[in-house]
Amino acid sequence: MKTALTIAGSDSGGGAGIQADLKAFAAQGVYGMSVITAVTAQNTMEVRSVQNIDLSIINDQIEAVFDDIRVDAVKIGMLSSAKTVKVVADSLEKYQPKFIVLDPVMVSKGGHHLLQGEAISALKEKMLPLSTIVTPNIPEAEVLINRSIQTEENMMNACLAIKALGPKTVLLKGGHLSGNPNDLFYDGVSFHWIKGERIHTKNTHGTGCTLSSAIAANLAKGATLLEAVQLAKKYITTAIKYSLNLGHGHGSTNHFYELYERANLVLCQNNFERM
Numbered sequence: 722m723k724t725a726l727t728i729a730g731s732d733s734g735g736g737a738g739i740q741a742d743l744k745a746f747a748a749q750g751v752y753g754m755s756v757i758t759a760v761t762a763q764n765t766m767e768v769r770s771v772q773n774i775d776l777s778i779i780n781d782q783i784e785a786v787f788d789d790i791r792v793d794a795v796k797i798g799m800l801s802s803a804k805t806v807k808v809v810a811d812s813l814e815k816y817q818p819k820f821i822v823l824d825p826v827m828v829s830k831g832g833h834h835l836l837q838g839e840a841i842s843a844l845k846e847k848m849l850p851l852s853t854i855v856t857p858n859i860p861e862a863e864v865l866i867n868r869s870i871q872t873e874e875n876m877m878n879a880c881l882a883i884k885a886l887g888p889k890t891v892l893l894k895g896g897h898l899s900g901n902p903n904d905l906f907y908d909g910v911s912f913h914w915i916k917g918e919r920i921h922t923k924n925t926h927g928t929g930c931t932l933s934s935a936i937a938a939n940l941a942k943g944a945t946l947l948e949a950v951q952l953a954k955k956y957i958t959t960a961i962k963y964s965l966n967l968g969h970g971h972g973s974t975n976h977f978y979e980l981y982e983r984a985n986l987v988l989c990q991n992n993f994e995r996m
């Protein structure tokens with residue numbers, strides 16, 4: 722079985738962070754492992770509090786995994802502080818995993834900062850150059866390159882500027898612009914629009930985490946970067962289409978919809994029943 726490791730924060734609400742990542746890995750048939758960088762007390766409405774995990778145990782978690790188990794791909798999510806960015810970057814430099822998918826998580830849907838302001842330069846200097854692919858949304862890209870992005874043409878120029886920061890490839894997610902959520906993939910040579918259709922739902926908690934984890938899982942399974950992005954886009958679109966109306970705010974995506982469909986299982990009240 723192929724494997725993937727997520728290095729990210731825990732979301733008690735289960736829709737984003739480590740919890741989303743492990744579900745997305747499992748849905749692609751990839752064995753998931755985790756290094757927890759921070760614990761958030763979070764639900765579908767808000768992040769109530771955050772506790773960063775001690776640097777030494779972050780380092781120990783990474784070493785415990787790499788010293789023993791083959792890691793086919795790494796996904797990075799919430800890094801929280803500049804010191805955490807440095808510890809994670811240093812250990813990835815040591816272990817040199819083949820694929821690093823960096824979701825440069827900065828702010829939650831409810832507006833809570835998940836990356837301290839002072840950590841942004843560390844993220845740019847230490848993490849971006851190590852990444853196989855970086856997957857910013859529009860506001861994150863704006864912070865990375867310090868300029869506003871409002872049109873698809875702006876997105877192309879933004880990809881060029883982000884690529885210059887050192888990642889091998891860029892996937893700039895267009896979900897935050899109006900209209901259809903078209904994402905732009907740039908590999909340093911050509912641009913590919915990964916087109917989407919907007920699904921009108923408020924249940925979009927964890928979409929970015931889920932997409933980047935699905936990319937990592939598909940890379941682990943041997944897909945090319947473009948194939949991994951296309952497969953992940955298809956997966957997140959279905960997960961949003963059949964998203965879960967749990968909680969009072971932004972509900973979670975449905976990580977296992979397709980698997981359950983294929984297995985001919987329907988969730989009926991509290992039990993699974995065969996159709």
Ligand SMILES: Nc1ncnc2c1ncn2[C@@H]1O[C@H](COP(=O)(O)OP(=O)(O)OP(=O)(O)O)[C@@H](O)[C@H]1O
Pocket residue numbers: 737828829830857858859894895896897902903904917918919920921922925926927928929930931932954957958961
């Ligand atoms: N309403 C929607 N319908 C269909 N696709 C969407 C919708 N919203 C976002 N997407 C797509 O979902 C993927 C994740 O992008 P998004 O911009 O939502 O990530 P994000 O803001 O980083 O998410 P989060 O921070 O909540 O994890 C992208 O491919 C984007 O185009």
Ligand SMILES: Cc1ncc(CO)c(N)n1
Pocket residue numbers: 729730731732737738739761763798799826828829830835926927928929930
């Ligand atoms: C732990 C965590 N990571 C990432 C996000 C971004 O969606 C979130 N809300 N929570």
